[in-house]
Amino acid sequence: MEKDTVNDFYIPDNMSQKIVLQVTILFVLFTISACKSNSRKEISRDEAAGIHQSLLTIDSHTDTPLRFSRRSTDLSKRSDPRRRGGKLDFPRMQEGGLDGVFFAVFVGQGPRTPEENEKVKKEALMLFDSIHAVLDRSADLAAIALSADDLEAISQQGKKAVYIGIENGYPVGKDLSMVSRFYDLGARYITLCHTRNNDICDSSTDRDGPEHGGISDFGREVVREMNRLGIMIDVSHMSDEAFDDVVEVSKAPVIASHSNARAVCDNPRNLSDEMLLKLAYNGGVIQLCLVSDYVAEMPAYPERDSARKVLWAKYDNWSELDDSAKLALEQEYYDINSKYPPDLATVSQFCDHFDHVVDLVGINHVGFGSDYDGGAALEDCFDVTELPNITYELLIRGYSRSDLQKFWSGNLLRVMREVEKVAG
Numbered sequence: 001m002e003k004d005t006v007n008d009f010y011i012p013d014n015m016s017q018k019i020v021l022q023v024t025i026l027f028v029l030f031t032i033s034a035c036k037s038n039s040r041k042e043i044s045r046d047e048a049a050g051i052h053q054s055l056l057t058i059d060s061h062t063d064t065p066l067r068f069s070r071r072s073t074d075l076s077k078r079s080d081p082r083r084r085g086g087k088l089d090f091p092r093m094q095e096g097g098l099d100g101v102f103f104a105v106f107v108g109q110g111p112r113t114p115e116e117n118e119k120v121k122k123e124a125l126m127l128f129d130s131i132h133a134v135l136d137r138s139a140d141l142a143a144i145a146l147s148a149d150d151l152e153a154i155s156q157q158g159k160k161a162v163y164i165g166i167e168n169g170y171p172v173g174k175d176l177s178m179v180s181r182f183y184d185l186g187a188r189y190i191t192l193c194h195t196r197n198n199d200i201c202d203s204s205t206d207r208d209g210p211e212h213g214g215i216s217d218f219g220r221e222v223v224r225e226m227n228r229l230g231i232m233i234d235v236s237h238m239s240d241e242a243f244d245d246v247v248e249v250s251k252a253p254v255i256a257s258h259s260n261a262r263a264v265c266d267n268p269r270n271l272s273d274e275m276l277l278k279l280a281y282n283g284g285v286i287q288l289c290l291v292s293d294y295v296a297e298m299p300a301y302p303e304r305d306s307a308r309k310v311l312w313a314k315y316d317n318w319s320e321l322d323d324s325a326k327l328a329l330e331q332e333y334y335d336i337n338s339k340y341p342p343d344l345a346t347v348s349q350f351c352d353h354f355d356h357v358v359d360l361v362g363i364n365h366v367g368f369g370s371d372y373d374g375g376a377a378l379e380d381c382f383d384v385t386e387l388p389n390i391t392y393e394l395l396i397r398g399y400s401r402s403d404l405q406k407f408w409s410g411n412l413l414r415v416m417r418e419v420e421k422v423a424g
């Protein structure tokens, strides 16, 4: 632990002081959360839809750029999510009342050699290009967003605000200068790792277990550089120990761009109550996602699981696939899904995560990050057009319009502004 980078929460060198602090946090957060009304309200779908459309809304995580390798991808046209159309395009964002979105520059974790690092860096740069190209083709419908204020400003022009986040710090390689290069290209958060450990930190799901026991020394430099530039640190996908390290080192609040509550659905990709308390103390936000497996424990589906296992084995190294192989992978994935239709969780189960987070840490630390086009789908929120169903469910659970405004963008924008301030 390095004293100069430690925030207040971790000052103590002895455990007793630390425990006193934690109890204080619990008390403060309990007082905040006690304000919540639990009474169910009667409201019509139409009224809820009207409220939803009046809110400023943002989704902090979608993998929509995975579809951009297809030259024909045109987000200005409405497509069918059940026919390989993806879960999101600009007309459907309008229909679903979504004003802004983070597109992920996603690269799957591969070998960490200098050659592979170079290759994956190029892949990430190409993805940035493809996002900017898609936006150029839809300039009348959407615009690139770079600051917290841009969401409202772009929305007022009648356009959709598109932010960029990098999912997986792999393309940073061991070259710290890449962080500012990605910032210049529009990146406003970096998810430090993905499903495997990398040079920055440990993943929550690496089959070989932890490697650094948290974040690496290089990872600490990356976090400081992100603080300096004004890039949000995304803790989704990282191990619990890496999470602890990051909230210690970061001078700015952090986000979990697409994760849920582990107490409601026990999955390593979700945040434990202890992590949620630390996240709230840090001033950060958990952006709840719509991946059914992280929303609820889904019934076993051995036929589909083994079909998928065969598929993942066949396309083992994502970063080495060319466009036609990616298309083939996508087709085979859709074929498996139509042969074995997936069981999906519901909006009601999703809102149980919202209730839990609010009960634990209050309304100021919860937001929305679907993971559409990266595995997200609920029975009654299959694509972006069905987002008003979430607002409806939260309204009948007794949440106010102002609570919903915080959830749909207020909390994330607060964190983003704080990150901008720390950099400034």
Ligand SMILES: [Zn+2]
Binding pocket: 167, 237, 258, 374
């Ligand atoms: Zn992810």
